Amino acid sequence: MDARFKSRYGPYAVVAGGSDGLGAAFAEALAQRGLDLVLVARQEDRLRALASRLAQGYGIDAIPIAADLADVDAAMARIGALPAGIGLLVYNAAYAPIGPFAETDADRLARAAAVNVRAPLLLAKRLSAPMIARGRGGIVLMSSLAGAQGSPNLAAYAATKSFNATLAEGLWKELKPHGVDVLACVAGAILTPGYRQAEKSRPAPGAMEARDVAECALRALGKGPIVVPGAVNRVARFVLTRLLPRRAAIALMARNTGGLS
Ligand SMILES: NC(=O)c1ccc[n+]([C@@H]2O[C@H](COP(=O)([O-])OP(=O)(O)OC[C@H]3O[C@@H](n4cnc5c(N)ncnc54)[C@H](OP(=O)(O)O)[C@@H]3O)[C@@H](O)[C@H]2O)c1
Numbered sequence: 295m296d297a298r299f300k301s302r303y304g305p306y307a308v309v310a311g312g313s314d315g316l317g318a319a320f321a322e323a324l325a326q327r328g329l330d331l332v333l334v335a336r337q338e339d340r341l342r343a344l345a346s347r348l349a350q351g352y353g354i355d356a357i358p359i360a361a362d363l364a365d366v367d368a369a370m371a372r373i374g375a376l377p378a379g380i381g382l383l384v385y386n387a388a389y390a391p392i393g394p395f396a397e398t399d400a401d402r403l404a405r406a407a408a409v410n411v412r413a414p415l416l417l418a419k420r421l422s423a424p425m426i427a428r429g430r431g432g433i434v435l436m437s438s439l440a441g442a443q444g445s446p447n448l449a450a451y452a453a454t455k456s457f458n459a460t461l462a463e464g465l466w467k468e469l470k471p472h473g474v475d476v477l478a479c480v481a482g483a484i485l486t487p488g489y490r491q492a493e494k495s496r497p498a499p500g501a502m503e504a505r506d507v508a509e510c511a512l513r514a515l516g517k518g519p520i521v522v523p524g525a526v527n528r529v530a531r532f533v534l535t536r537l538l539p540r541r542a543a544i545a546l547m548a549r550n551t552g553g554l555s
Contacts, residue, residue, distance in 0.1 A: 296327040302475075302516070303382040303432045306355075308332045308373060310363055310417060311387025313341040315486030316436070319504035320384045323512055325352040332378060334359045334369055335387070363387050364405055366413035370420050383421045384434045385414040385458075390451040392492055392554045403450050410454035415461065422465075422474055429473040432515050435462045437480045439527060440551065442534045443543040447554040459520065466519035475516040481507055482527035498550060500526025 307324045311317040313335035321331055325348040335341045338360035345356035357376060361369040373380070389409040391402040418433050425431025440448055441455030462478030469476055483489060483501035507523045514521035522528045534543045 299512075300328045302430055304329045304379075306330045306332055306357075306376075306378040306380045307382035307384060308334065308380055308417070308421065309384045309386060310334045310369075310413065311385070313337060313344055315488055316481075316484055316504040316507060317384075317386040318344055319508040320386060320434075320512075321348060321356075323505065323508045324382070324384075325354050325356070327512070328352070328354065329382065330355040330357075330378065332357045332359060332373060332376065332380065334361055334363065334373070336360060336362050363413040364389075364408040366408070366416050369413075370417065374420070379424075379428075380421055381425065381428070381430065382432045382434075383417055384436075385417060386436050387413070388436065388451070388454075388488075390448060390488075390492065392451070393447055395447075395449050398450070406450050406454055410451070411457050414458060418461070418465065422469060425474045426469065426472040431473065432475040432477070433462070433465065433469075434477050434479060434511055434515060435459075437462070437478045437520075439480060439482045439522075439531055439534065440547070442480070442531055443540065443547055445551045446544070446548040448551045463519045476519065477511065477515050478520045479507070479511040479514075480520055480522045480527075480531065482522075482524060482530060492554070500524050500530065502527075 307329045309317050309321045312321045312333035333345055341358040345358040349356040359372050389406045391398050391406050414435055435458040437459040438455040440452040445452035459478040462476050465476040483498040484504055484507050486504050502524050510523035522531050
């Protein structure tokens, strides 16, 4: 229980993409701090199992909402119908169409835009309004080192992650006077089921456990617009964004992403 965190960002936190991997780690870290939860993901059984484990383990309320965030309007209608006072949004869900752009179906690109761009944008808009009225709250948007520059074979995903970082920076400044803290978590590799499925070879240098990334992000909320969890990832971001010329940064990233299919 963390009374200061709960009074600043409670009573309820929405974790969008909150049933597995990093989303489950965010949910558990928030439950440990005493926040009640609204967990959104598609696979209902897994979602219900996590909600019930956290509710019993931490004595909190955990509401599962089985919904596809590609249709954020439907998900928002269900969240909006809850009698819960929402003081925090963690937007974790993402879809990554991996592989050559020329061979990627337009439907998959549209899905990435819906899940990674339209949904966090509109959820932030919808949920920040009552936070602004209350004069307190928080928003965490998941970004990625892949979004620090163009990333071949992950071009669309990387662009959506760049969008989230830029959105968070703008909102950080804009919403601060209203008492709402906004943070982009610019993560390197995280050892989630999604990552292990996509990355067939050894994990990238600096790969982190999901619970460490979630803790790092929640501790950074309210301290600045961006957090990069892990020393190796902070060095990587410095090299990619400050030291290298743009085309060299893209080439370096391509050494990691260029073979993805
Ligand atoms: N993993 C990494 O190496 C890495 C690196 C940098 C940044 N990130 C970012 O960190 C976040 C988590 O990454 P991850 O891919 O590794 O995922 P993850 O933490 O394993 O979780 C994905 C979660 O989102 C849910 N989800 C996915 N698509 C959804 C949709 N359309 N509607 C509702 N829920 C959805 C999943 O549940 P259901 O399947 O039940 O829907 C699951 O609970 C993402 O924003 C990603 O961009 C990840």
